[in-house]
Amino acid sequence: MDAYLTTPHGALFAGDCLKLMAVMKPQIFDCIFADPPFNLGKDYGNGFNDQVGQAEYLDWCQHWINEGARLLKPGGAFFIYALPELAVKFAHFMSERLTFRHWIALTMKGTYSRGRKLYPAHYALLYFTRGEPKTFNRLRVPVPTCRHCGKEIKDYGGHRDKLNPRGLNLTDFWEDTSPNRHKRYKVRPGVNELKLMIPERAILISTDPGDFILDPFGGGGSTYQAAEFNHRRWIGIELYDCAHIRMRLEENLFFGVGQPPTFNVNDLFLTNEDYKDHLLQRVTG
Numbered sequence: 001m002d003a004y005l006t007t008p009h010g011a012l013f014a015g016d017c018l019k020l021m022a023v024m025k026p027q028i029f030d031c032i033f034a035d036p037p038f039n040l041g042k043d044y045g046n047g048f049n050d051q052v053g054q055a056e057y058l059d060w061c062q063h064w065i066n067e068g069a070r071l072l073k074p075g076g077a078f079f080i081y082a083l084p085e086l087a088v089k090f091a092h093f094m095s096e097r098l099t100f101r102h103w104i105a106l107t108m109k110g111t112y113s114r115g116r117k118l119y120p121a122h123y124a125l126l127y128f129t130r131g132e133p134k135t136f137n138r139l140r141v142p143v144p145t146c147r148h149c150g151k152e153i154k155d156y157g158g159h160r161d162k163l164n165p166r167g168l169n170l171t172d173f174w175e176d177t178s179p180n181r182h183k184r185y186k187v188r189p190g191v192n193e194l195k196l197m198i199p200e201r202a203i204l205i206s207t208d209p210g211d212f213i214l215d216p217f218g219g220g221g222s223t224y225q226a227a228e229f230n231h232r233r234w235i236g237i238e239l240y241d242c243a244h245i246r247m248r249l250e251e252n253l254f255f256g257v258g259q260p261p262t263f264n265v266n267d268l269f270l271t272n273e274d275y276k277d278h279l280l281q282r283v284t285g
């Protein structure tokens with residue numbers, strides 16, 4: 001398999017994630033982070049058609065979710081970022097093979113209400129594991145302060161002095177993760193890359209340094225940057241324009257883009273013999 005780009009920690013493949021995932025060995029990843037297209041007719045600026053029939057879209061999603069579950073190590077974590085309307089369906093697919101951990105709600109700003117509905121104010125980050133989690137790191141966040149006056153927002157019922165000096169426990173409600181809307185912070189104009197913090201937290205919660213992460217929908221490459229910054233190994237896939245991911249990594253990594261990975265990429269893929277067995281298992285099982 002020829003990668004589009006490599007670093008000592010990772011490899012990015014230019015291609016269709018479903019095709020590539022189908023030829024990977026089972027149980028190789030410690031964490032999968034997926035931020036798929038939502039089938040809303042969005043222009044990704046790269047030729048991707050983000051509007052097919054809903055049944056076709058959900059069928060496709062079920063396929064890559066099943067492949068993802070196959071690729072997870074026992075105890076590995078699978079995160080999917082989605083609109084609540086899609087997340088309920090994805091959760092159903094995931095729960096056929098994986099164990100539910102959390103529906104993390106992330107505040108969404110700058111939206112508007114449509115029709116006879118409430119004002120949408122959150123995205124979902126689904127967090128499932130393959131059985132009991134093999135890694136669960138408790139994260140802490142800074143005590144929230146007012147962005148105008150700098151003072152702390154809550155008084156903690158007079159028990160402020162009892163708070164852990166390293167900050168508050170991260171909850172399943174993230175209020176600091178709105179998308180990068182200003183073009184100054186974007187890698188590719190017209191695309192809402194996730195804030196780095198979102199894949200980064202998922203990675204930090206569920207993996208240790210050296211662990212292996214897959215993000216099958218590269219986009220602007222935030223997961224790969226988060227993996228690099230935190231000394232995790234990674235595999236990326238993007239069907240359309242990979243050039244902006246290269247640019248992002250070149251801008252943010254001091255060295256390493258273009259160097260060979262410190263692992264054998266081919267070890268991740270099924271051999272011809274494995275592949276025949278794998279097909280047979282699918283047909284019979």
Ligand SMILES: C[S@@+](CC[C@H](N)C(=O)[O-])C[C@H]1O[C@@H](n2cnc3c(N)ncnc32)[C@H](O)[C@@H]1O
Pocket residue numbers: 015016017018035036037044046048192193194195216217218219220221222223237238239240241
């Ligand atoms: C929502 S974006 C991901 C953004 C990314 N999480 C970030 O923060 O930069 C989804 C990406 O998936 C890509 N994509 C769509 N279908 C794909 C497929 N079958 N295989 C791989 N990538 C695909 C699109 O081109 C788009 O760039």
